[in-house]
Amino acid sequence: MSKKTLMKQAHKIAKKIVKEVGNYMVALKLALKKIWAMAKAGRKRMSDSAFKGAIYELTHKKREYNGPDxxxxxxxxxxxxxxxxxxxxxxxxxxxxxxxxxxxxxxxxxxxxxxxxxxxxxxxxxxxxxxxxx
Known part of the structure; x- marks a missing residue:
């Protein structure tokens, strides 16, 4: 992916997650990290399912341990x-x-x-x- 494409995809994701995050700059930072990780993994394009998956991962907290705090x-x-x-x-x-x-x-x-x-x-x-x- 070119840097232009990376930025476009990151802005699309940031616009979708800004409500959950509360701040557009923070949302953009998270989106850029996610997009960059996908680009480093060798992904050439971002399909709709990958786009939705990235949004889901960024908006849902991962918690592996379900026991006491x-x-x-x-x-x-x-x-x-x-x-x-x-x-x-x-x-x-x-x-x-x-x-x-x-x-x-x-x-x-x-x-x-x-x-x-x-x-x-x-x-x-x-x-x-x-x-x-x-």
Whole structure:
């Protein structure tokens, strides 16, 4: 795709998703990222189904985990969004299977969380300000 075509497609998508996003510039940024990813994947043209699929992906939040919003370590809770941000999908899956969860170290503002699993330990730093119970 030429840069002109990329921009045209991005503007079309941005116009469709601006209501959900609330700001045209943000909608355009998301659309450009999506279009550029498709162009890098080798797509030469954008069919109607691909166009509708891109709009659907940008307007619907992806959530792989449907459980509670916090994982609990005794009386302390770690937000799932923080785990999704700091752990890759394999580590997130492993953290859900942890048989022991603890705090290895603490600083003034953060705690090093350790998830002990059958596959090894998974560690993650978490700010105390977002952990429930601190």
């Amino acid at each position: 916090f994982f609990w370590l005794g009386s302390k809770g770690i937000p799932v969004w923080l785990m999704e941000k700091n752990l890759d999908p394999t580590e997130l899956w492993g953290a859900q299977l942890a048989y022991s969860i603890g705090i290895e170290r603490e600083t003034e503002k953060a705690a090093l969380i350790v998830f002990e699993t059958d596959f090894g330990n998974i560690t993650m730093w978490a700010p105390k300000s977002v952990i429930k119970g601190f």
